Amino acid sequence: MSSRGAVRRVVSLVPSLTEAVAATEPGLLVGVTDWCSHPPGLGADRIGGTKNPDTARIAALAPDLVLANEEENREPDLAALRAAGLPVLVTEVRTLDQAFGELHRLLVHGCGLRRPGWLDDAEAAWRDVRPAGPARQAVIPIWRRPWMVLGRDTFAGDLLARLGVRSIHRRNPERYPRVPLDELNASGADLVVLPDEPYRFTADDGPEAFPGLPAALVSGRHLTWYGPSLVTAPQVLRAALAEPR
Structure with missing residues (x-):
């Protein structure tokens, strides 16, 4: 206090x-x-x-x-x-x-x-969260011009890993490395995760920048905010990841 x-x-x-x-x-x-x-x-x-x-x-x-x-x-x-x-x-x-x-x-x-009760509810919502299947390897941009992605040791990366989606750059020495687009497309990822903040990625960004790679559009608030949004984040994120475009 x-x-x-x-x-x-x-x-x-x-x-x-x-x-x-x-x-x-x-x-x-x-x-x-x-x-x-x-x-x-x-x-x-x-x-x-x-x-x-x-x-x-x-x-x-x-x-x-x-x-x-x-x-x-x-x-x-x-x-x-x-x-x-x-x-x-x-x-x-x-x-x-x-x-x-x-x-x-x-x-x-x-x-x-x-x-607060919502904090107990948030802990309960995540307590039994497990990946629904084999882990997916994903490019997870947070910005473009220049392209920046999730690297090591990030809150959003931890949330996604609990849902079975791992950042393909998770061993990068930087937490938010800048990676050229051609390297992102050659990374071997099988999914791109596009949050709507801090950069407002849209459905057009996936096909335009990552041709042929399924793109999951996710709520940035549920992926990167730590607060009451954590109560519904597992449900919201899992639904978005289950239906990539």
Whole structure:
């Protein structure tokens, strides 16, 4: 919990964490990023992007706690917030189990809330998830121009692996390597997984960029967000992966 005592004002710099707090105690949120889209209609102040937050505006909101993530937010911004005297809780989420642990730490120990029922539901939803068949080897882009894909040690890669889809670049030394398109097509993958965020891939991207390779269009929120979306993520992702185009 914040060293200032009870947490009553929270600024979230991460869309996933914004949704997690909003699903538990929405009245805590006084500032969120421009990318915090769930739940719709949040009344909190918008304080810029995840990579370029307005630190002076955040300080003016006088939050008891700022929520951040080591991957989504930049250390210079977090250092500026700390220098302004604001407590900053930084999460690290690279596996599903780590996500569950960090959500509990953030909500219960950071914000001083009771453990929410949706977090128990999310753990239950994933508890018995097993691959439906032999593992598939997939190219999993997250961006194009340049092409970037899931590499090693990623939250989204862990979720997909639990569903029987493994990133063909999972042994790459980088977490999000840049790989030329011709190399992606020559990788030996039998599937391409196209999320709709952070890059908004569509059905046209599969046939155009990966001719002859089945393409599964998946919800980026269910693949990359760690929060209430985890409750339905196994069902949503499994359905999308079962019907590649």
